[in-house]
Amino acid sequence: GLPVYVAGFGQGSGPIWLDSVTCTGNESTLASCGHLGISVTLSCNHDEDSGVRCSGTQVVAARLTNSISHTSGRVEMYINGQWGTVCDDGWTTGSSTVVCRQLGLGNRGTFARYGSAQSSVPIYLDDVICIGSEANILACRHLPIGSHNCGHSEDTGVTCFGLYDAEIRLVGG
Numbered sequence: 001g002l003p004v005y006v007a008g009f010g011q012g013s014g015p016i017w018l019d020s021v022t023c024t025g026n027e028s029t030l031a032s033c034g035h036l037g038i039s040v041t042l043s044c045n046h047d048e049d050s051g052v053r054c055s056g057t058q059v060v061a062a063r064l065t066n067s068i069s070h071t072s073g074r075v076e077m078y079i080n081g082q083w084g085t086v087c088d089d090g091w092t093t094g095s096s097t098v099v100c101r102q103l104g105l106g107n108r109g110t111f112a113r114y115g116s117a118q119s120s121v122p123i124y125l126d127d128v129i130c131i132g133s134e135a136n137i138l139a140c141r142h143l144p145i146g147s148h149n150c151g152h153s154e155d156t157g158v159t160c161f162g163l164y165d166a167e168i169r170l171v172g173g
Contacts, residue, residue, distance in 0.1 A: 010083075011046040012063075017070040019044050029104030038070065062102055062137060064158065066114050071105050072159040074114035077124050077137065079145060084122035086137070087148050088115070088156035094132030095140060100160035102136045107162040114157030123148045123155075 023033035031038065051061070063083070064073030075086045088111070096109030126148035130140035 010049075012049050013046065014065065015068070015070065016044045016046070016049075021050075031104045062099060064103065064105075064160075066116070066157075071100075071161075072112055072157065074155050074157045075099055075137075076121070079124055082122065084124040085119065085152060085155040086128060087123055087126040087150035088113070088154045089148075089150055090127040090129045091156050092129055095128050095130040095137070095156075096158040096160075097132045098130045098134045098140060099137055099158050100162075103160070105160035109158045109160045112157040112159045115151075115153040115155040119152040119155065122146065123150065123152065126150055128156075 017038055018030070019036050021030065021033050021035045023030070027033050061078035063076050063078075064070070065076055067073035076083045077086065091111055093110060096111055097107070098109075100106045100109035124145050125137070126143045128137065128140050128142040130137070134140050
């Protein structure tokens with residue numbers, strides 16, 4: 001894909017978790033690229049937010065918001081130049097897993113309620129049902145984009161796990 005620099009998709013808000021990211025193009029997740037570590041960085045501003053415009057594939061941008069952790073939050077999607085939410089109707093563990101994997105935040109996810117009646121962004125997806133192996137959230141079963149019967153109090157969120165899974169065993173004791 002082609003890089004998009006200087007907040008080409010709009011400036012984000014909240015913590016900036018990655019800085020000085022360098023990828024070769026062969027990584028399967030953003031976390032697999034070189035970077036200074038996953039933590040809140042103070043050396044960047046949101047006017048430096050980066051993105052990517054893919055060619056030959058359907059662009060499916062997603063993010064997690066409204067949380068102090070980069071591995072949990074309200075699920076939002078970027079469609080037609082605007083961020084919007086996903087309703088929790090029909091949401092499954094498989095749906096959470098797909099979002100976490102899509103974002104490069106691990107291979108497992110669980111549902112977390114992040115609804116708020118205060119949101120003014122559109123609701124893009126409803127009745128999302130994933131089995132867990134889909135490449136991205138739009139590959140799951142759902143109502144047509146923009147069609148829903150819910151309010152923002154039903155916005156779905158996820159908590160992701162498995163990014164740094166390690167097997168631990170005790171020996172000699």
